Amino acid sequence: MDNAAIHRLTDADTLARAIGSAMFAQDAASQGLGMQLKKISPGYACVTMTVRHGMLNSHQTCHGGFIFTLADSAFAYACNSGNQNTVASGCTIDYLAPAREGDHLQAEAVEQSRAGRLGVYDVTVSNQEGLRIALFRGKSYQIKGEVIGGLESRTRGDPA
């Protein structure tokens, strides 16, 4: 890797972190649920959340909607990490095991594909013991505009 490549890599990581901070500051939903953005890099995000009593359903396990919301937030940060405004077009979730009150959940989102305006991201939700709780797959759609205006976006073919 030459110096220019290293420089671009650094820029992409720095940009992703700046985007994460800017998004999170405006993200009432993720904040209100006690989520924390643990890590963000190009095409990747890790978000955590602790299951509160108010997240339990009538089975006294975590309502699937909150597990989904955690995964969806990680997906949103990962797919916007290149500074191109991107929204979810659709998602699927499969539940592997229940989550319970007090569980500390972690959602890791990884970009699987990005071509044209479309992207596919896989998110794995695990608990504090590393047990996988759910698998989520998000489909993204790039719209106009930038997350942080005035910066140069990460572009296709130039990952930095």
Add this chain to the structure above:
Amino acid sequence: MDNAAIHRLTDADTLARAIGSAMFAQDAASQGLGMQLKKISPGYACVTMTVRHGMLNSHQTCHGGFIFTLADSAFAYACNSGNQNTVASGCTIDYLAPAREGDHLQAEAVEQSRAGRLGVYDVTVSNQEGLRIALFRGKSYQIKGEVIGGLESRTRGDPA
């Protein structure tokens, strides 16, 4: 329809409403988000929710997770309406239009199939103007036990 069939139908509707009340009383998540269970009958449920400021994401639209959670609640009521304990195995959601702060959303869940332990339910989420916000498809898995113990469950081949 003979008298016995009418009687069973009535019983199934009454049972579904009793199940809805019993579930909702234990459902901290749906209560906490301000949801209301508007109607429940065998294989059907309608749940409403108003989008609060705390449900907004960084785009200042309703976080997809809360739209999903509303749909997921309607799905849960519909698939448990026969008194057989039933959980979600997986779900898909497709977003058609954004929801905004103050929007009054309605999720209608309709049973599409139930065979063996598996079921498929379609949920449509609309706003106060009847505009469709999202399409959700939930897959259910029947586990052991009853929602309300000691009652006779709605059984396959005997819908009442």
Add this chain to the structure above:
Amino acid sequence: MDNAAIHRLTDADTLARAIGSAMFAQDAASQGLGMQLKKISPGYACVTMTVRHGMLNSHQTCHGGFIFTLADSAFAYACNSGNQNTVASGCTIDYLAPAREGDHLQAEAVEQSRAGRLGVYDVTVSNQEGLRIALFRGKSYQIKGEVIGGLESRTRGDPA
């Protein structure tokens, strides 16, 4: 409906049928599986197929892939019926009942949403007795070009 509206409606239907014929003539896959395009109109298509011995899996029921392929063809005709080149970005299928050798299957595709470049289509696959075999949901992505060049495409806001 005034005369102009009737005229546009006729045009849209005629255009859809012309597109269906042009596409089917080039569609080796659907032809080779013995499919028939029974009906096509704006946002809608009905395609049929009889289950052959060569479509059976090791359980001696119709391989899910062929049920999917039938649904996918109906989806393709429905989402291209407005003459804008459109491809599938992703699909989901849920199997409700098995199909057997000799069954005559019908797939009906209905447009649920089309906004920007994205669309959502629901396809129901049924057998000769009207029993539902599978539910399919296709997500479409509009690319450049027209199915039949030189014609005026059906445009958003002007459904004719």
Add this chain to the structure above:
Amino acid sequence: MDNAAIHRLTDADTLARAIGSAMFAQDAASQGLGMQLKKISPGYACVTMTVRHGMLNSHQTCHGGFIFTLADSAFAYACNSGNQNTVASGCTIDYLAPAREGDHLQAEAVEQSRAGRLGVYDVTVSNQEGLRIALFRGKSYQIKGEVIGGLESRTRGDPA
């Protein structure tokens, strides 16, 4: 790993291969499409297929249904590899890149979860250059019976 564990591992691998052979011999659909079962082990299968002219759609690319069918076959072999009769309840596919006539496709299915009667399998379809063509996620449902009768099935908690 002690001798007994090694013995069980060998048995599980041998059993999986025997199941693969027995299933493939009865699988007219996969055979007819020219698929080859390259490898099968507990919870895993790799199946290949070359795109024929008869698999092309009106865009002259491989009909998504055949890409799905290849992935679905790999999924079927992976989820039956423990000798418990298992069927698909539903699947999702996301297309990343088109496949063309003559492309040699490979589908690798990996078990992500298996609990109770339900399983989740991820399948990646790639072409001869290693380019990923599609991501598939299959949900399995275990029914009664064994693929090869009279053998001891692989059981939960005893992966061999």
